[in-house]
Amino acid sequence: MKRLLSTCLALGALAGCAGQQNGFDQAFTKRWQSDSGDSATRLYERLKGTQAPAAAQVAVGVTSGGLVGKPLAEGAGWSYAGRIDTVPQISGGVVAFTSGAQIVALDAREGTLLWKVDAGKRQLRGVGDDGSVTALSLGDAKGTLPSQFVIVKRDGSVPHRYEMRAPLGVPAVYGGVAFVPWDNQYVTAIDTTTGEEVARILLRHQVSHAQTIGGDLYFGQMGLTRFDEKIGAAQRQAANFLALPKKQVPGDPEWYKDGTAVYTPSDSATTKIHLWARPAASGEGLGVAANTYVAGYFSVVFGLDAKDGSLKWTRALGGDIVGGAAAADGFALCDATGKVWGVGSGGQAPAPLANLGKPLTACVVQADTLGTSGEAEDSVAEQIQAVLDTHRPSLATAYSFLVEELPNIQDPLVTKILIDLIEHPRTVPSLAKRAGVLLAKQRTGVEYMLAALERHYDFLSGNRPPPVGPLAVALAAIGDRNAAPLLAKHLNDPATATKDVPLVASALAELASSSETDELKTFFALYRATADEAPLVEAVVKVAQTLIRVGGPSGQEMVEFAATDPLTHPTVRSKLTETIYRKPAKPAPKAESAGKATSSL
Amino acid sequence: MLCSTRHISLWLLGLGVALNMPISTSWAQTSKRKSEQQAEKLDAAEAKKNLQSGQESRVIAALDQLKQAPTLGKPLAPDVEALLNKGTTLKITLNALGVLGALGEASSSRVIAPYVRHRSGPVRQTAANALLKTKGPDAVEALRGALRSADPEVRDIAARGLGDLKAKEVMPDLFQSLDQRVFAAAVSIGKLCEPADCMKFMDQLKKLQLEVITSGTDHLLFRPASEVDDKTKLAVIEQIAALRTMPATDYLVSVYKRLPKEGKKALKKDGNKSLKTELAEIIEDNGGDLGDDE
Numbered sequence: 001m002k003r004l005l006s007t008c009l010a011l012g013a014l015a016g017c018a019g020q021q022n023g024f025d026q027a028f029t030k031r032w033q034s035d036s037g038d039s040a041t042r043l044y045e046r047l048k049g050t051q052a053p054a055a056a057q058v059a060v061g062v063t064s065g066g067l068v069g070k071p072l073a074e075g076a077g078w079s080y081a082g083r084i085d086t087v088p089q090i091s092g093g094v095v096a097f098t099s100g101a102q103i104v105a106l107d108a109r110e111g112t113l114l115w116k117v118d119a120g121k122r123q124l125r126g127v128g129d130d131g132s133v134t135a136l137s138l139g140d141a142k143g144t145l146p147s148q149f150v151i152v153k154r155d156g157s158v159p160h161r162y163e164m165r166a167p168l169g170v171p172a173v174y175g176g177v178a179f180v181p182w183d184n185q186y187v188t189a190i191d192t193t194t195g196e197e198v199a200r201i202l203l204r205h206q207v208s209h210a211q212t213i214g215g216d217l218y219f220g221q222m223g224l225t226r227f228d229e230k231i232g233a234a235q236r237q238a239a240n241f242l243a244l245p246k247k248q249v250p251g252d253p254e255w256y257k258d259g260t261a262v263y264t265p266s267d268s269a270t271t272k273i274h275l276w277a278r279p280a281a282s283g284e285g286l287g288v289a290a291n292t293y294v295a296g297y298f299s300v301v302f303g304l305d306a307k308d309g310s311l312k313w314t315r316a317l318g319g320d321i322v323g324g325a326a327a328a329d330g331f332a333l334c335d336a337t338g339k340v341w342g343v344g345s346g347g348q349a350p351a352p353l354a355n356l357g358k359p360l361t362a363c364v365v366q367a368d369t370l371g372t373s374g375e376a377e378d379s380v381a382e383q384i385q386a387v388l389d390t391h392r393p394s395l396a397t398a399y400s401f402l403v404e405e406l407p408n409i410q411d412p413l414v415t416k417i418l419i420d421l422i423e424h425p426r427t428v429p430s431l432a433k434r435a436g437v438l439l440a441k442q443r444t445g446v447e448y449m450l451a452a453l454e455r456h457y458d459f460l461s462g463n464r465p466p467p468v469g470p471l472a473v474a475l476a477a478i479g480d481r482n483a484a485p486l487l488a489k490h491l492n493d494p495a496t497a498t499k500d501v502p503l504v505a506s507a508l509a510e511l512a513s514s515s516e517t518d519e520l521k522t523f524f525a526l527y528r529a530t531a532d533e534a535p536l537v538e539a540v541v542k543v544a545q546t547l548i549r550v551g552g553p554s555g556q557e558m559v560e561f562a563a564t565d566p567l568t569h570p571t572v573r574s575k576l577t578e579t580i581y582r583k584p585a586k587p588a589p590k591a592e593s594a595g596k597a598t599s600s601l
Numbered sequence: 602m603l604c605s606t607r608h609i610s611l612w613l614l615g616l617g618v619a620l621n622m623p624i625s626t627s628w629a630q631t632s633k634r635k636s637e638q639q640a641e642k643l644d645a646a647e648a649k650k651n652l653q654s655g656q657e658s659r660v661i662a663a664l665d666q667l668k669q670a671p672t673l674g675k676p677l678a679p680d681v682e683a684l685l686n687k688g689t690t691l692k693i694t695l696n697a698l699g700v701l702g703a704l705g706e707a708s709s710s711r712v713i714a715p716y717v718r719h720r721s722g723p724v725r726q727t728a729a730n731a732l733l734k735t736k737g738p739d740a741v742e743a744l745r746g747a748l749r750s751a752d753p754e755v756r757d758i759a760a761r762g763l764g765d766l767k768a769k770e771v772m773p774d775l776f777q778s779l780d781q782r783v784f785a786a787a788v789s790i791g792k793l794c795e796p797a798d799c800m801k802f803m804d805q806l807k808k809l810q811l812e813v814i815t816s817g818t819d820h821l822l823f824r825p826a827s828e829v830d831d832k833t834k835l836a837v838i839e840q841i842a843a844l845r846t847m848p849a850t851d852y853l854v855s856v857y858k859r860l861p862k863e864g865k866k867a868l869k870k871d872g873n874k875s876l877k878t879e880l881a882e883i884i885e886d887n888g889g890d891l892g893d894d895e
């Protein structure tokens with residue numbers, strides 16, 4: 001393989017370095033003849049015995065004055081005072097970031113300075129480290145300057161620094177080879193010692209990240225391709241590839257953001273909306289560890305099934321989630337208050353992993369295992385209830401997402417959750433309306449429905465009216481006659497929304513017995529001539545039909561009088577007449593009873 | 602009709618004599634009613650016919666007549682109640698509720714009560730006002746419920762009026778209303794409170810405006826000693842005086858001036874000072890000016 005990269009042995013030689021690239025541009029040229037994956041396969045064969053150094057299990061947060069870091073297990077915390085211009089990145093045991101005109105690398109476990117190198121008027125896009133060599137990808141936020149690729153030794157010397165027009169992504173270093181994603185489709189492998197290109201991998205999916213995870217190397221962005229024995233088949237889309245389900249979750253988070261961009265700690269869309277998943281061997285292919293991935297949306301995290309995206313669990317943290325990582329057995333999540341939480345893949349309640357001790361604007365975490373196991377002690381319905389109970393306006397999208405998940409959960413508690421949500425004064429109207437639609441379709445949790453109907457608006461106690469309409473629809477469909485007296489009371493409660501009144505009347509048409517006659521009569525009397533809105537007219541007619549069914553002679557007489565009284569609302573009167581004429585004939589064909597029926601018209 | 606009411610007046614006068622009531626009082630009451638009846642004119646048969654006509658204009662006309670002749674119209678209360686029992690137009694409903702209030706028959710309260718929960722605000726409010734006049738247990742129950750209404754006017758009517766219905770059982774609800782800033786409840790509390798409740802009411806002085814408190818004490822301080830003893834009243838006065846503000850002192854001066862003149866009663870039989878004397882001293886301590894009232 002011809003030598004493609006020039007070498008800069010000293011940091012001070014940077015200016016000259018950029019002018020001595022020789023064939024380097026060709027390494028990142030599209031005028032490349034595909035070798036059908038042969039070089040990639042050969043490289044894998046060469047590196048397959050590589051033992052990647054254990055990654056530091058650590059959380060590093062960005063504070064107003066610098067960085068704070070803490071190992072997730074035992075170990076003291078550390079801090080770094082200084083300017084932080086980009087979201088720090090961790091690889092292996094190194095945490096790197098842009099600080100003014102320099103790229104700074106610290107020991108991730110202890111916070112000690114490893115080196116500082118000139119940023120070349122650019123900022124850090126990504127870092128890769130194999131324990132002895134660090135690869136950096138640099139670019140400017142506007143994308144006007146060419147990208148730079150930099151190799152830095154542990155002593156801070158820079159053997160290679162190159163400029164190229166092609167947008168470079170986040171590199172990885174694996175077995176002394178730097179893997180550099182570029183132009184969203186290639187990964188070029190460069191020997192960090194010689195600076196030569198040793199292989200090129202053409203991927204058929206978007207790629208701007210190379211990363212070692214759990215000892216394996218992956219490339220991708222929308223999904224991940226593993227660097228393994230099938231890597232040579234990547235350009236035929238036959239490599240081991242993993243993608244997450246196309247599940248719509250709040251904020252449309254990404255698993256990996258565009259690796260060719262620069263991210264600042266103040267970009268909350270970057271830090272607070274994210275997906276985390278950890279690839280893992282699955283049979284002969286590639287899957288997601290514990291078949292679970294998570295979506296973070298401000299302070300809420302959703303545990304999702306890696307096969308179909310269905311909600312498995314959810315948790316709310318005390319502050320917005322500003323960073324995290326997927327471990328083999330769970331997820332480490334860092335919140336804006338500085339606390340790092342471990343949530344097991346089974347959705348166990350968040351357990352504290354570390355406390356960084358200061359408010360954070362961004363955070364990066366690296367974790368392989370958390371030591372969590374088992375299942376959550378509470379049901380997913382209870383978890384959703386807990387999240388909805390936080391009632392934060394900024395989480396409206398998260399609440400909507402959870403509400404839409406409720407019908408998929410077979411738990412009577414879902415009914416209570418929907419009722420509580422509708423009744424709560426801080427629930428936004430659109431969400432309350434949607435919850436009402438779902439509540440009307442519930443067929444379990446009757447006890448919660450009846451308990452809700454026991455409540456009425458009460459100025460003194462502060463009780464809000466229950467969602468009478470949806471409850472009426474649900475209870476009518478269930479056919480629970482215990483609801484009849486409660487619904488009858490709501491029929492005559494002015495706090496019942498006008499739109500709900502016909503729903504209550506319809507439910508009573510199904511459920512009422514003679515016990516409800518008094519309430520039905522009262523409603524009929526109050527509105528048969530004063531109904532001034534279509535829903536009330538509809539309800540009056542429905543109540544008239546029910547009165548004929550359950551109200552005995554006095555109920556029937558009342559309706560018949562109204563049907564002929566000129567003071568009755570004209571629409572009501574005409575519909576009452578229709579109702580009475582439609583009344584099913586009595587089964588007995590006796591002349592006397594037939595005569596009575598006729599006279600009652 | 603006039604003839605029959607005259608008989609009743611005479612009968613009442615006789616009853617007054619029989620019960621050894623002061624003739625002047627009994628006569629004055631009878632005489633007042635008599636003069637009211639003399640001013641009223643009502644063709645009861647015609648009014649009844651119109652109430653049952655099913656024609657809105659005729660029903661309204663009959664209700665107008667009843668409103669003008671509430672004493673003579675009392676026997677027609679059941680006919681008006683029948684309108685509401687069966688349900689009728691908004692216009693007739695509002696008029697009928699007003700008329701039942703004017704007729705003041707306790708038996709009407711049961712018919713009016715559901716209308717306090719009508720979906721029309723004016724109907725609810727008219728019904729609540731009518732109940733204040735028809736009174737009785739049904740009125741108390743409905744108005745007690747009205748304290749919990751979403752309609753602030755209905756709450757206000759109930760809170761202000763329950764005191765006149767002597768409904769002491771609603772005292773907890775009235776305090777709760779006051780907590781919820783239904784200030785009209787202060788009036789009823791002032792009218793109904795037992796000494797302990799009166800002092801509980803005065804505790805509100807720490808968080809409510811003086812005007813709210815005085816709307817209650819205006820009643821409390823003028824209630825007979827059989828209902829609220831002078832010791833309690835004096836404690837109430839002292840709490841207001843303790844504010845040591847000009848409006849508080851001015852209020853106490855106004856109370857002083859409205860208390861009956863005492864003359865030689867400034868000292869009670871037990872030698873203690875009368876409430877008015879105590880009040881005068883408190884006002885003077887506060888630098889208030891009693892003027893030349895006595």
